[in-house]
Amino acid sequence: MSWVVSLPCTRDEAEALSGEIPALDALSEAPVVVTREIDEDAGLWQLDAYVDDRPSAALLKLLPALVPSAAGKTPAVEKLPEEDWVTLSQQGLEPVHAGRFFVHTSSYADRVPQGSTSFLVDASQAFGTGGHDTTAGCLAMLDRLARAGAAPRNIADIGTGTGLLAFAAMALWPRARTIASDIDPASIAVTRNNAAVNDIALGRGGGRLTLAVAPGTDHPAIRHRAPYDLVIANILAGPLITLSPDIAAATAPGGHAILAGLITRQMDDVLAAYRAHGFRLAARGGSGEWPCLLLVKRRRFGYRRKERALHRANPADASFGSW
Structure with a gap:
């Protein structure tokens, strides 16, 4: 049986949650977190955290701390029926159609536009x-x-x-x-x-x-x-x-x-x-x-010294990846 814990959030909070979240990864059962826009006109977003077993007290305490806009709100906890939680989490992932490209999850595998360059990318902990x-x-x-x-x-x-x-x-x-x-x-x-x-x-x-x-x-x-x-x-x-x-x-x-x-x-x-x-x-x-x-x-003409990469990146800064 799978469970989902949900909280409202803002778009800025959803953006911040798109990267690696060390505090969640440190839990004994790290959830899969999906953020989605539930009302475009009102600018309402939602955080959904999927786990296989009943959510722990540690998870229920941590999630509100990740979305300060939900201060004072109790997370909604729902037991899901016997279905594939990955498929459920993908229901909010609409295909991306940009230029010649069509990027979709398995839920849209039968709706690929003719003539497009398509990629199948299912939900994962990487995004x-x-x-x-x-x-x-x-x-x-x-x-x-x-x-x-x-x-x-x-x-x-x-x-x-x-x-x-x-x-x-x-x-x-x-x-x-x-x-x-x-x-x-x-x-x-x-x-x-x-x-x-x-x-x-x-x-x-x-x-x-x-x-x-x-x-x-x-x-x-x-x-x-x-x-x-x-x-x-x-x-x-x-x-x-x-x-x-x-x-x-x-x-x-x-x-x-x-x-x-x-x-x-x-x-x-x-x-x-x-x-x-x-x-x-x-x-x-x-x-x-x-x-x-x-x-x-810009191109440079004439003598210039060889450039070398400085590698100033803080590893904690560079964790956000593309979908």
């Missing part, structure tokens, strides 16, 4: 639903970049989450060398499983995806393969700013960076950090509240 708008923005930006004639040969997806954006890039540029990294080993395990489900070849060389557990760009394989024609980072504003010198060092002059995970009021700070390291804004996409930024690293 929450708070990143859907940012995911759609990144997919649309990748599609836009390809339609504009870009042809990157060396691609890095930093903070890959479930591997989706790396998969999309490989579908667009199948001969490119692609590496996907995440600070969370569980995310890389999920990416490996998703690669098998979606017939993505793993390994080294063109047309294969290399995986790495790493905080930001701090990994020998990432450093060895730099510089990159395209860097994708769908994380959060804080880690994006912290990683700006490293992403700049890893990006080839004239190369592109796709940044997402930030909200509108954070955009100026993120842009300022990247402009300071030689990038310019080429395009803005995404939704009104969740922008997706396409940056180009």
Whole structure:
């Protein structure tokens, strides 16, 4: 028998819960947490925590602390019928349709639009639903970049989450060398499983995806393969700013960076950090509240000293991954 514990929350709280939650992971039975928007017009969101057994007192005490807006509210506890709790948790996960891409869970496997490039990504502990708008923005930006004639040969997806954006890039540029990294080993395990489900070849060389557990760009394989024609980072504003010198060092002059995970009021700070390291804004996409930024690293002419990645990322900052 499975159980679900529910609490109302805000969108900002849902965003914060999309990453790794050490306090929940420390529980004897870590729940699978899904956040979803239940009323778009009213801006109402909800946290659902799924567990196999009756929720512990520790879980019931911890969850309200994660959503301060629900202070004073008692969590709703419901015993679920004998059904697959993963399927239940996916019912709130609508497909993402952006550009040529259609990303769906098993619940929508029979509704894939004809002619689309589709990926099956089921619910897992590596992500929450708070990143859907940012995911759609990144997919649309990748599609836009390809339609504009870009042809990157060396691609890095930093903070890959479930591997989706790396998969999309490989579908667009199948001969490119692609590496996907995440600070969370569980995310890389999920990416490996998703690669098998979606017939993505793993390994080294063109047309294969290399995986790495790493905080930001701090990994020998990432450093060895730099510089990159395209860097994708769908994380959060804080880690994006912290990683700006490293992403700049890893990006080839004239190369592109796709940044997402930030909200509108954070955009100026993120842009300022990247402009300071030689990038310019080429395009803005995404939704009104969740922008997706396409940056180009300016070319430098004449003598300049070799750039090296600084790897200033705080491992605690870089845990957010894409859907």
